[in-house]
Amino acid sequence: MTPELEQTLALLSSHRSVLGYMLLSRGHPASIIRHSGGVFDGEHGKKYAGVIARIVETVQAGLEEINGVESEGDDVKFLRVRTKRHELMISPDGRYLLAVLHEPS
Numbered sequence: 001m002t003p004e005l006e007q008t009l010a011l012l013s014s015h016r017s018v019l020g021y022m023l024l025s026r027g028h029p030a031s032i033i034r035h036s037g038g039v040f041d042g043e044h045g046k047k048y049a050g051v052i053a054r055i056v057e058t059v060q061a062g063l064e065e066i067n068g069v070e071s072e073g074d075d076v077k078f079l080r081v082r083t084k085r086h087e088l089m090i091s092p093d094g095r096y097l098l099a100v101l102h103e104p105s
Helices: 003-014 040-070
Strands: 016-026 032-036 080-083 087-090 096-102
Touching: 003 016, 016 040, 016 080, 032 040, 040 080, 040 087, 040 096
Parallel strands: none
Antiparallel strands: 016 032, 016 096, 080 087, 087 096
16 A cells, blocks of 8 residues: 555544544455454454445446436545444545544534
8 A cells, every 4th residue: 555545544543533444445345455443343344345335336326327328427436424323434436445434523
């Protein structure tokens, strides 16, 4: 990984509200490249990885369905999913998905 990415991941981990981050490959199934935080450990982390990948795929498919041919090149850039307790922020690109889970208090 590049030094810039290492620095960004370290900065994310240092925020007190961040419960963890997950860097995933964009494949089928999405595989965990790196993670931080106990919430993403073990089988629970694998479940999160699958759900995160499905969320991005579903939103992208919805955009394509709504916009048809016009959506070509209109890819999802950033997603925020907020619940009562947590917020999941997802930043996809062509090869990777970065997800950060935090307490939005």
